[in-house]
Amino acid sequence: MIIRVRHVAAACVLGAALTACGAPAAPTAARPAPTSASADTSRPPTLTPGAGGLTPVFTNGPRTGDKTVALTFDADMTADEGPRAAGGEHFDNPQLISTLRTLKVPATVFMTGRWAEEYPAEARSIGADPNFEIANHSYSHYAFTGDCYGLPRVAADRMTSDVERAYTAFHKAGVAHPMPYFRFPGGCYDRQVLKTLATTGVTAVQWDVVSGDAFATDSDAVARQVLEGVKPGSVVVMHCTRSAAPATERAVRAIVPELRAKGYRFVKVSQLIGAAATGR
Structure with a gap:
């Protein structure tokens, strides 16, 4: 999800028009089953x-023990951006995915259902790679609360x-095992929304490090912001959208060796959640 965060650099401030990142099957097919780390x-x-x-x-994740960090990438595309994609705008970023593979960096991609529909081969490839995991970023990338950075709102x-429709889109694209994790568009939620989504069985995933890569052109500034913010157990929010986060791939090439030199190990969100759930 491309987010606008008030306390970070101006490069991360977005206009509503540029906020970006199939019919639903039966809920039993689209909805992830509730799980726990110890039950199964x-x-x-x-x-x-x-x-x-x-x-x-x-x-x-846990702040003690291993120096682990999870890089997460929001693959954003709203339900109404088809014409922009048809006009040549790129909401994907295959070079970023290639760089993560080359550097052998595990990562979690929070994908909208609309993105999976637009780029099914890429969604399928990411989902089949054991170094990656695909999680839910809604189908439409519309906000789940009011006053969420100008995003249209889901009723x-x-x-x-909307959550289930995204899972349906993943399955139609050939993603066999999407994760039971959900990231709110804009990061906006409230108690009522958490109550509403309880039946889906998902764990909502936020972050503690904002990369500032949205619309940034200075990859060094993005890398610096991440490197200054990361702590053991951090979740970093970045983007997998060429048109709206053009500096991300270059920033990753700077971030990865620096964090490894500091003793950090890259993990997927599922690994951090597993560590938190079991108290490791």
Whole structure:
């Protein structure tokens, strides 16, 4: 999700028009089954629901022990951006994915269903790579609350189906095992939304490090912001969208060796959640 965050550099401030990143199947096919880290080790780990059964929210992994960090990339495309893609705008970033593979960096891609529909071969390739995992960033990339950086808003009675529709799009693209993790468009949520999405069984995933890569052209500034913010267990939010985050691939090439030199090990979000859920 391309986000506008008030406390970071101006390069991360977006206009609503540039906020970017199939019919739904039966809910049992599209919805990930609720899981826990201890109940079934063959399933991806999730967090225990909050008080009142609210959707759990994950921000970062344990701050002690291994120096691990998860790079996450939002593959953004809103439901109404088809004409822009048809006109030649690129919402994908195959060079970034290639660089992550070359550097052998595990990563989690939070993908919108609309992105998977536009780039099914890329979605399938990412989903089949054991170094990557695909998680849910909604189908439409519309906001789940009001006043969310100018994003259109999903109606309350369509929030669950929007999440499920994204999973349906992943399956249609050939993604066999999308993860039961969800990232809110714009990062915007409230208690009522967490209650509404509880039936989906997802763990909501936020972040503790904003890269500032949205519309940034200075890759050094992006790398510096990440390197200054990372702590053990951090979740870094970046983007997999060429048109709206053109400096990300170059920034990654600077970030990865620097963090490795500091003793950090790159992991997927599922690994951080598993560590948090088991207290490791």
